[in-house]
Amino acid sequence: MTRRGARLILVAATISLIAACGSTASNGPANASPTVPAATPTGVPSPTAAPAASPLPPLAVVEIDGRATPGILGTYTLDGSGSDAPWQPFGGLPVIEVAAGAPLVVAFADGAPIGGWVAQLAAADDPTGANPSGFGGVDQGLDAASVTTGPMPAGRWVLAVRLFRVDGRGDGITYWAVTAR
Numbered sequence: 001m002t003r004r005g006a007r008l009i010l011v012a013a014t015i016s017l018i019a020a021c022g023s024t025a026s027n028g029p030a031n032a033s034p035t036v037p038a039a040t041p042t043g044v045p046s047p048t049a050a051p052a053a054s055p056l057p058p059l060a061v062v063e064i065d066g067r068a069t070p071g072i073l074g075t076y077t078l079d080g081s082g083s084d085a086p087w088q089p090f091g092g093l094p095v096i097e098v099a100a101g102a103p104l105v106v107a108f109a110d111g112a113p114i115g116g117w118v119a120q121l122a123a124a125d126d127p128t129g130a131n132p133s134g135f136g137g138v139d140q141g142l143d144a145a146s147v148t149t150g151p152m153p154a155g156r157w158v159l160a161v162r163l164f165r166v167d168g169r170g171d172g173i174t175y176w177a178v179t180a181r
Helices: 003-021
Strands: 060-064 067-070 072-078 081-083 095-098 104-108 114-123 133-138 147-149 155-165 170-180
Touching: 060 095, 060 155, 060 170, 104 114, 104 155, 114 147, 133 147, 147 155
Parallel strands: 095 170
Antiparallel strands: 060 067, 060 104, 072 081, 072 170, 104 147, 114 133, 114 155, 155 170
């Protein structure tokens, strides 16, 4: 193939491409390209969309002397899904040691505001929580970073705290083994 033949093929291909796309004269200046809106696939957020909500389950922590001790999460719901779990026995829980009569400060591990809460205590030798006693709580309507339970009675206890998120996205029951002396 000669150079002239190659140029003719290139010119013909260019003309075909321009004809297929339409005239640039109708789309503005010759060096401007037509504006095509960017399509976002269904279910894929655009780059300017708000960040997704935290996927962390509603785990709680007990704060003592500036140290947060996460518990074991039992039953919870979050954004329409969740998990159902039985009462957690004393032996498999994170241990917290406090002075008898001390209050305990409880908060969500992810810092979400609390809309309500309920706390219960059961003796350490009650593995199913068959005889828990109320240990404080506030109906919905609260908007707090943390709540305070107590005072802790002397003894060994399973503490179960159910925190409700103020935004209504869910709630969770978190357990600790507490020894108060």
